[in-house]
Amino acid sequence: MRLHNLKPGTIAIVSDIVGNSALRKKLLGMGLTKGAKLRVVRNAPLKDPMEIEVRGYHLSLRKAEAENVIVEVKEE
Amino acid sequence: MIKVALAGNPNVGKSVIFNALTGAKQKVGNWPGVTVEKKEGICEHRGKKMLIVDLPGIYSLSAVSIDEKIARDFILNEKPDVVVSIVDASNIERNLYLTLQLIEMEANVVVALNKMDLAKSKGYRIDARKLSAELGIPVVPMVAIRGEGIEELKNTIIHASHMQRKPVIRYSDGIERYIELLKSKVVENSILPEYPSRFVAIKLLEFDEEILSRAGIGEEVIKEWISSVS
Numbered sequence: 001m002r003l004h005n006l007k008p009g010t011i012a013i014v015s016d017i018v019g020n021s022a023l024r025k026k027l028l029g030m031g032l033t034k035g036a037k038l039r040v041v042r043n044a045p046l047k048d049p050m051e052i053e054v055r056g057y058h059l060s061l062r063k064a065e066a067e068n069v070i071v072e073v074k075e076e
Numbered sequence: 077m078i079k080v081a082l083a084g085n086p087n088v089g090k091s092v093i094f095n096a097l098t099g100a101k102q103k104v105g106n107w108p109g110v111t112v113e114k115k116e117g118i119c120e121h122r123g124k125k126m127l128i129v130d131l132p133g134i135y136s137l138s139a140v141s142i143d144e145k146i147a148r149d150f151i152l153n154e155k156p157d158v159v160v161s162i163v164d165a166s167n168i169e170r171n172l173y174l175t176l177q178l179i180e181m182e183a184n185v186v187v188a189l190n191k192m193d194l195a196k197s198k199g200y201r202i203d204a205r206k207l208s209a210e211l212g213i214p215v216v217p218m219v220a221i222r223g224e225g226i227e228e229l230k231n232t233i234i235h236a237s238h239m240q241r242k243p244v245i246r247y248s249d250g251i252e253r254y255i256e257l258l259k260s261k262v263v264e265n266s267i268l269p270e271y272p273s274r275f276v277a278i279k280l281l282e283f284d285e286e287i288l289s290r291a292g293i294g295e296e297v298i299k300e301w302i303s304s305v306s
Binding site for chain 1: 135136138140167169170173282283285
């Protein structure tokens with residue numbers, strides 16, 4: 001499952017980050033590492049951008065960025 | 077004069093601390109070649125003079141954005157005597173990532189653990205002394221907006237300026253084997269000898285584009301080197 005497909009309220013665990021090296025580093029640097037728990041807070045129209053909560057703070061991601069976050073859904 | 081750099085994520089109270097340290101003695105300019113503001117100021121404390129340089133607010137030092145590149149280049153090339161890593165205590169987990177990267181660059185890091193009041197109201201109980209022991213560097217708890225901890229930060233900077241602490245962040249054994257191998261290659265081939273060899277080795281292992289291009293070696297060389305580790 002990819003992050004941009006998740007609905008608000010969903011809790012998931014990051015299982016991988018794909019995409020080019022600069023984007024991966026950026027996402028890893030923002031705390032989206034393997035095993036990190038996140039919650040989808042809300043989506044803008046067309047899910048672009050989306051807001052998630054990770055490591056105790058809120059992060060907005062473009063759809064094109066969220067597509068590169070592979071997740072495992074824990075709770076819907 | 078003691079050269080001090082202030083580093084931290086955006087919104088950690090960096091400007092508040094910069095102003096508290098320097099007062100009216102500030103100079104505003106640009107970083108060379110770019111339209112990013114550079115603020116410098118002088119802080120005098122107990123007969124010592126400190127030049128305080130405010131680095132751009134950044135989340136990491138991977139040098140993908142211009143702000144990150146400015147901060148990384150300043151620390152690696154200008155080698156400040158002390159780097160103050162300003163951490164938002166109410167968002168400590170994400171903030172400490174930058175602190176770890178600074179330690180890895182072998183900067184002489186002092187942590188300014190700001191917004192302790194906010195952390196407390198969020199229900200966090202942070203043991204600054206234990207954090208200091210775990211990281212191997214000084215940690216100063218602060219509420220900078222109320223001036224709390226500023227004097228202690230000044231004292232800590234001066235003390236740290238003549239006491240270099242260079243703790244090593246250890247990875248798992250599997251990763252350490254690659255780091256050790258690349259470190260020996262870095263030393264053997266004098267790759268970027270002006271930078272700490274372990275730091276260069278870790279960046280090569282990350283295929284950090286900027287370090288690779290500065291060193292003038294390609295990813296395939298690194299891949300070949302690490303292929304010998306089983």
